[in-house]
Amino acid sequence: IQLTQSPSSLSASVGDRVTITCRASQGTNTYLAWYQQKPGQAPKLLIYAASTLQSGVPSRFSGSGSGTDFTLTISSLQAEDFATYYCQQLGSYPLTFGGGTKVEIK
Amino acid sequence: QLHLQESGPGLVKPSETLSLICTVSGGSITSNTSFWGWIRQPPGKGLEWIGTVNYGGATYYNRSLGSRVTISIDTSKIQFSLKLTSVTAADTAIYYCARRMTGPGGWFDSWGRGILVTVSS
Numbered sequence: 001i002q003l004t005q006s007p008s009s010l011s012a013s014v015g016d017r018v019t020i021t022c023r024a025s026q027g028t029n030t031y032l033a034w035y036q037q038k039p040g041q042a043p044k045l046l047i048y049a050a051s052t053l054q055s056g057v058p059s060r061f062s063g064s065g066s067g068t069d070f071t072l073t074i075s076s077l078q079a080e081d082f083a084t085y086y087c088q089q090l091g092s093y094p095l096t097f098g099g100g101t102k103v104e105i106k
Numbered sequence: 107q108l109h110l111q112e113s114g115p116g117l118v119k120p121s122e123t124l125s126l127i128c129t130v131s132g133g134s135i136t137s138n139t140s141f142w143g144w145i146r147q148p149p150g151k152g153l154e155w156i157g158t159v160n161y162g163g164a165t166y167y168n169r170s171l172g173s174r175v176t177i178s179i180d181t182s183k184i185q186f187s188l189k190l191t192s193v194t195a196a197d198t199a200i201y202y203c204a205r206r207m208t209g210p211g212g213w214f215d216s217w218g219r220g221i222l223v224t225v226s227s
Contacts, residue, residue: 031211048213
């Protein structure tokens, strides 16, 4: 299953609402996760099962979708949220990742 | 809290075998709620799932790597390992080990810091 993320990059300001989309080439139920990766760090799990917030992740992050279309939303962007975000489908092998969305400071 | 740590050579010659170990602490490697996996990331690029093993030794591999990859688990040492044979420059990447939760759509919730492996003569 191929995952297409859009946009590949975006510029935003602190306080902005940011939406990243992930489209799957085949349906993957709700077997989708979102990760945040900062430079020099390992990916960090934000959302699993498409919409469940991982423990300890701020509530400004939310996920939605099922089947082939998914969304990650940051309701009010904070300085520490500037990073690259990846979606991953976990419904069938091989497990695959989207190409990433880099969120930069405007 | 679960902690994973990758170890192994940072430099491998072309055509040789890349061998990495992931040591798990703060949790049980024999838990039936966990799979253990490897993911890699070429410098400046995206993430690629390599494969996963469970505590019983059952494995799942990314077929894009063909028969070059072997993942195994040593429960007595609380470690699991990755071997990738016949490496080329295209295998240069940061290699991460991670825990995958079992069950449909299980996600990767704990990751090691990663280890950069460069393939070069």
